[in-house]
Each structure stands twice: as structure tokens, then as C-alpha cells.
Amino acid sequence: MITREATEKDLEILLEFEQGVVAAERPFNSTLIEGKIHYYDLNSLIQSSDATVIVAEENDEVIASGYALIKESEKYYNQFEKYSYLGFMYVKPEHRGKGINKVITDELISWSKSRGISEVRLDVYAQNESAIKAYEKAGFEPHLLTMRLK
Incomplete structure (x- = not known):
């Protein structure tokens, strides 16, 4: 397995992954609208100098x-001006349980540190115990x- 930065050529599969993320999150969020949802502007993330999209490839x-997306912090934080926000964490179901998410997370944290960012954040649903543990x-x-x- 290798990791690399995503390119525009990866958009088709990344859009499929996005729907996989939505499907995985639906049980945790009854407020999501029905049908296809687009959480991310993947093309903008791929092209941004303040972001990186990492993919893992096998064969x-x-x-x-x-x-990872570098964001400005609120002015009331005194320890950091910017932080890195992680998202779009997705592993195809048949490849789960192999530590791939950790490899990608480590790569995103490394990318963040290489840009002088020490604060890294992400969101996870409180009921998603397996993701929280990971x-x-x-x-x-x-x-x-x-x-x-409600």
C-alpha cells in the first residue's frame, strides 16, 4: 500500500467515498436530508495550498x-493562530481493520506539522464508538x- 496526494483524476472515486461517508454517518444523524449529500468541495481541497487530500492505494x-485543511483559529485562543482540521476519513469496507485510517491520519498530521501547525482537530459522532477508539x-x-x- 502507498499513500499519495489526490489529484483531479481521483475525483470520481473520491465522490463515491464521500457518499460512503454520508452513508456511515446517517445512523448517527437523523437530521441529514435524504438522497445524495456533498459535504466537501473536493476539487477545491485538492487545489488549495492550505489543504491536502491523501489517498491510499493498493494494487x-x-x-x-x-x-487536512489549515484553518484560522478564533482570536480568543492564545496557544495557536491556526490549526489543521482533519476530515473525509474513509476506508473501503473490504479494507477496514488493517490500520489504513491510522496511516492516513499520521500522514495528515505529518503534513500539518511540516507547515508549522501543532494543533490538529477532527469531529466524530459521540455514538461512533469504534471511530472514537481509533x-x-x-x-x-x-x-x-x-x-x-429536538
């Missing part, structure tokens, strides 16, 4: 993805829980 097949294993700690009232 010339793209099997996983993730992105991110905790990678060194992430819970920080904020969004609450809602």
Missing part, C-alpha cells in the same frame, strides 16, 4: 482517503461535545 486501486489510539483526546434538542 493501483484507491482504497482510502482523508484530508482516534484515541492515534493520540486524539475528546475536547467538545455538541448537544442538541
Whole structure:
């Protein structure tokens, strides 16, 4: 398996992965609209100097993805002016359980550090226990829980 930066040639498979992310998140979020949803502007992320989209390939097949996007922090934080936000973490179902998500996460963190970014954040649904455990294993700690009232 290799990891590399995504290109515009990967957009078709990345759009499929995006729908895989949506399908995985639907059980955790009853407020999502029905049908196809686009969370990301993948082409903009691929082209941005403040972002990277990483894919994992095995036997010339793209099997996983993730992105890091440098964002400005709120002015009330005194320890960092910018942080890296990770998202679009997806591994094809038949390749899960092999540590691929950790490889991509490590690559995104490394990319962030190479740009002088020390704060890395991501969002995960509170009920998604397997994802929470995986991110905790990678060194992430819970920080904020969004609450809602119907």
C-alpha cells in the first residue's frame, strides 16, 4: 500500500467515498436530508495550498482517503493562530481493520506539522464508538461535545 496526494483524476472515486461517508454517518444523524449529500468541495481541497487530500492505494486501486485543511483559529485562543482540521476519513469496507485510517491520519498530521501547525482537530459522532477508539489510539483526546434538542 502507498499513500499519495489526490489529484483531479481521483475525483470520481473520491465522490463515491464521500457518499460512503454520508452513508456511515446517517445512523448517527437523523437530521441529514435524504438522497445524495456533498459535504466537501473536493476539487477545491485538492487545489488549495492550505489543504491536502491523501489517498491510499493498493494494487493501483484507491482504497482510502482523508484530508487536512489549515484553518484560522478564533482570536480568543492564545496557544495557536491556526490549526489543521482533519476530515473525509474513509476506508473501503473490504479494507477496514488493517490500520489504513491510522496511516492516513499520521500522514495528515505529518503534513500539518511540516507547515508549522501543532494543533490538529477532527469531529466524530459521540455514538461512533469504534471511530472514537481509533482516534484515541492515534493520540486524539475528546475536547467538545455538541448537544442538541429536538
